[in-house]
Amino acid sequence: MILETATAAQLLLAVTLVVLAVFTIFDARSYARFKTIDDTRERKRIFGRWVVQAMLLFGGGALLGLALLGRLGEIVAFPVEFLPATALLGELDDVRGLITGMLFGLVGR
Incomplete structure (x- = not known):
């Protein structure tokens, strides 16, 4: 276990919440730009990129958090x-x- 105390787990939670807040702010700006695009291929390309980014951020972040807490088996x-x-x-x-x-x-x- 890399993070051994409850305080470390709380710190990890706080960092995760900040990352999610920043992601949400940038996502709202990105979506506003997305709505102005008329080309279907471009919209599909952007949407595909969003899916991959979200999987890496949320899935990867969850795996990293579990690994830091020594609880990767919980997956x-x-x-x-x-x-x-x-x-x-x-x-x-x-x-x-x-x-x-x-x-x-x-x-x-």
């Missing part, structure tokens, strides 16, 4: 902190199917 198993919620959500102790579906969606785009 395929429901975190123990959320076990009480499984009673409300049903059988969600294994998210491999969800991840597989997301990967097929990304590859098939």
Whole structure:
């Protein structure tokens, strides 16, 4: 575990929230420009770039955060902190199917 204290995890959360806020601000500006484009190919190219950027930022950021917290294994198993919620959500102790579906969606785009 690289980040060993609760304070480090809170710092990681704060940094993540700042990154998300900055991403949202730039995304709004980018979308305003996107609305002015009439060429379908250009719009598809821009949208494809957005999808890849979002996957790298959000997916990569999540993986980096889990790695820094020494909990990379949580990517395929429901975190123990959320076990009480499984009673409300049903059988969600294994998210491999969800991840597989997301990967097929990304590859098939």
